[in-house]
Amino acid sequence: MLNAPHAVDVHVGQKIRAKRRQLKMSQSALGKEIGLTFQQVQKYEKGTNRVSASVLYKIAMIFDESFTYFFEGLDAQDDAEMTSANEISLRIKDTKIRKAFLNLAESIEKQNR
Numbered sequence: 702m703l704n705a706p707h708a709v710d711v712h713v714g715q716k717i718r719a720k721r722r723q724l725k726m727s728q729s730a731l732g733k734e735i736g737l738t739f740q741q742v743q744k745y746e747k748g749t750n751r752v753s754a755s756v757l758y759k760i761a762m763i764f765d766e767s768f769t770y771f772f773e774g775l776d777a778q779d780d781a782e783m784t785s786a787n788e789i790s791l792r793i794k795d796t797k798i799r800k801a802f803l804n805l806a807e808s809i810e811k812q813n814r
Contacts, residue, residue: 709775711748713757716771718746720764735759767807 706714721731721742728739728746735742735756744750752760761768 706748707751709772710751712775713752713771714746714748716773717742717752717760720766720770721746724764731760731763734763767811769803769807 721728728742732739732742737756741750745752745756757768757771761770764770
């Protein structure tokens with residue numbers, strides 16, 4: 702299906718929704734914080750619309766989370782589903798290297814806060 706949401710977009714949206722609910726925040730309140738409508742937040746949470754890096758960064762700051770939080774739980778199975786034979790994939794398959802990269806990214810993010 703050409704118009705089906707990308708597996709990563711769905712995963713990120715689910716993480717946004719779960720954290721927002723955990724914080725007892727409405728879609729409208731989150732939308733206001735990031736300067737968007739609740740409808741846009743709803744589309745992000747469903748995976749219908751892809752969250753830009755800058756918006757995801759804002760959401761991470763509001764939630765007091767690392768941006769890597771939104772990608773936790775993705776595994777090799779998800780990687781295979783989200784990459785078609787025609788896509789160029791820059792995936793890190795080695796788990797130790799992936800964890801080291803994520804730790805580095807988190808360190809850089811903390812320094813920029």
